[in-house]
Amino acid sequence: MADPAHPYITNQEAAAKGIQPTFQVGDVNSPILQPCAKEEVRKRNEATLAGRAGLTRSAKCGPLGVPAFLLYQVLSTYIVQTPEKVLMISTQDHQVRQILLNRQHSENVKPSWFGESVGHYEGDTLVVDTVGINDKTYIDHYRTPHTDKLHVVERFRLVDNGMTLEANVHVEDTGAFTTPWNAIQRFRRTERDATQSPTGTIGEYYCAENPTEPFPQDPEQIPHADKPDF
Numbered sequence: 001m002a003d004p005a006h007p008y009i010t011n012q013e014a015a016a017k018g019i020q021p022t023f024q025v026g027d028v029n030s031p032i033l034q035p036c037a038k039e040e041v042r043k044r045n046e047a048t049l050a051g052r053a054g055l056t057r058s059a060k061c062g063p064l065g066v067p068a069f070l071l072y073q074v075l076s077t078y079i080v081q082t083p084e085k086v087l088m089i090s091t092q093d094h095q096v097r098q099i100l101l102n103r104q105h106s107e108n109v110k111p112s113w114f115g116e117s118v119g120h121y122e123g124d125t126l127v128v129d130t131v132g133i134n135d136k137t138y139i140d141h142y143r144t145p146h147t148d149k150l151h152v153v154e155r156f157r158l159v160d161n162g163m164t165l166e167a168n169v170h171v172e173d174t175g176a177f178t179t180p181w182n183a184i185q186r187f188r189r190t191e192r193d194a195t196q197s198p199t200g201t202i203g204e205y206y207c208a209e210n211p212t213e214p215f216p217q218d219p220e221q222i223p224h225a226d227k228p229d230f
Helices: 011-017 035-049
Strands: 077-081 087-092 096-100 116-122 125-131 151-159 163-174 179-188
Touching: none
Parallel strands: 096 116
Antiparallel strands: 077 087, 087 096, 116 125, 125 151, 151 163, 163 179
């Protein structure tokens, strides 16, 4: 949650009220943070309050990971369902989550940005179990860290006569949190993406090549190569 002394002001709220927007500053006194996680949040808060941009991974064109992918709703998310897998495709940066259906986790899961997600249906609910997430992503927009022990279970179902997708999330990570915790995220159904494509197709979006978002004030610059890799 936000540090009570430094409430978060979104760009939309700032524009409506004519005030300065802020970056998100996390509450280091949260009782669920392990000491190591609390210290990481403290250091990131300190840098943000000193004037550095408190940007998320996605702002620097990096994968968000799980469960933070559920917070990435600047543009539309497409869901593709097949008998073998479910794909969740974010129009923003074209980030993709792959959920393999009706199988067990691999014997030795290699850590990756989105980890290994396996799912099955319980009635009208898609249950997704994710492990093997590397420790390079954040849990949320407060840049709360996690360890490679992170285990996330999501339950997706349609509510409101099919117009809302509800995701119930259960998070466990003994390396970062003192207790398991739960959250809910909801998404409004739309037949067209945020680019207003008349065909409803996935619109193109460029992140690292976007000249309008260079973030020169951020010490963690967008990755680039000085020479070709091949």
